[in-house]
Amino acid sequence: MKSKKFTKSSIVDAIYEKTQLDRTAVRNMVEMCLNEIKDALLRHEDIELRGFGTFKVKMRKGRSKARNPRTGELIPTRPYSAVVFRPGNKLKDSIKALSDEAELE
16 A cells, blocks of 8 residues: 655645635744754754654664675764654554554455
8 A cells, every 4th residue: 555645735735724824824834843843853852742742863873784785895884863753642542543443344
């Protein structure tokens, strides 16, 4: 099953349809919200959206024995930062309910 994409413009359109606010204002608010989330992550602050989930920056270890798949050469990699998302209980329960419904069909 091919997954559908829900993009930033899809979010803007959905909010516009529900609120009938000016589309440009909605686009600006969505952009500001996403920028605030990005800026907080860059400051290594956790983003907690109750009922939805938590975003945080985690340091990943480098590897001393990573392998270049093209040449087979062993190369070391440095530690790096990565954004991780942990879904909240309400979101997990909602997603689980989807799989439960699919099993019934």
